[in-house]
Amino acid sequence: MGGAPTDLKLIDERGLRLDGRRPDEMRPLKIEAGVLNKADGSAFVEWGMNKVMAAVYGPRECHPRHLQNTERALVQCHYNMASFSVEDRKRPGPDRRSHEISKILSEALTHVVFTEYFPRTSIDVYIEVLQANAGTRCAGLTAASVALADAGVPMRDLVASVAAGKVANTIVLDLGKEEDNFGQADIPVGYVPRTDEVVLLQMDGDLTREEFDKGLHMAVGACKKVYEVQRDALKRRYSARAEGQEEGA
Numbered sequence: 001m002g003g004a005p006t007d008l009k010l011i012d013e014r015g016l017r018l019d020g021r022r023p024d025e026m027r028p029l030k031i032e033a034g035v036l037n038k039a040d041g042s043a044f045v046e047w048g049m050n051k052v053m054a055a056v057y058g059p060r061e062c063h064p065r066h067l068q069n070t071e072r073a074l075v076q077c078h079y080n081m082a083s084f085s086v087e088d089r090k091r092p093g094p095d096r097r098s099h100e101i102s103k104i105l106s107e108a109l110t111h112v113v114f115t116e117y118f119p120r121t122s123i124d125v126y127i128e129v130l131q132a133n134a135g136t137r138c139a140g141l142t143a144a145s146v147a148l149a150d151a152g153v154p155m156r157d158l159v160a161s162v163a164a165g166k167v168a169n170t171i172v173l174d175l176g177k178e179e180d181n182f183g184q185a186d187i188p189v190g191y192v193p194r195t196d197e198v199v200l201l202q203m204d205g206d207l208t209r210e211e212f213d214k215g216l217h218m219a220v221g222a223c224k225k226v227y228e229v230q231r232d233a234l235k236r237r238y239s240a241r242a243e244g245q246e247e248g249a
């Protein structure tokens with residue numbers, strides 16, 4: 001969020017954005033499930049210029065033991081942005097931002113996982129951002145849900161995620177890097193279609209109540225499309241597995 005260079009027009013005369021999208025248009029999204037051999041579950045998401053890998057390990061015994069919950073599993077996300085993922089090399093290692101994102105993604109996923117089935121365990125979700133162009137927490141959450149399903153972790157439903165926001169006084173969907181940097185607001189949303197619940201909601205910037213409602217509505221609508229892409233990735237993964245089993249039989 002901040003002041004744009006005076007010659008940067010985030011919305012042109014035709015009402016189109018810097019990359020030619022309409023305000024309610026998402027960047028192209030591709031998801032592949034089961035891409036890593038050594039993880040229990042995994043997913044790779046390419047979303048515009050974002051590239052995000054998610055890997056799931058567990059449920060497995062929770063270490064250190066003092067973190068164990070005798071009644072449920074702990075869902076622990078570890079969000080990391082690679083130093084080569086952004087234009088100005090990012091200092092490697094954890095920082096405030098990655099801690100915050102890991103925390104909110106863990107909370108969002110805890111809402112959908114049947115944690116009560118696996119007391120004392122940890123379900124570890126590693127989210128590695130390989131290329132970033134704004135919206136990586138949403139891409140990470142979207143990837144993590146597919147990776148959890150790929151690992152066979154019992155869940156109420158997938159979480160689908162996308163951000164809405166405000167740029168050049170217009171409510172837009174799925175902000176790109178310049179829009180995120182020079183726009184007026186950003187609202188990342190995580191949504192569970194089956195239960196119609198919002199499990200992630202943040203807001204950076206200023207919006208009126210009406211603008212917020214419009215942005216939230218736009219993001220929830222788009223999450224339903226993200227959800228279809230997630231389901232499609234899992235269907236492809238399981239039909240490939242089933243074919244492999246038939247051949248082996």
Ligand code: UDP
Nearest residue numbers: 086087090132133134135136137138177180
């Ligand atoms: N970014 C960056 N360096 C950083 C952190 C972020 O260049 O250390 C960029 C990156 O492209 C990221 C974007 O700023 O996607 C927006 O970051 P934000 O914190 O809003 O999270 P995101 O939108 O990725 O969930």
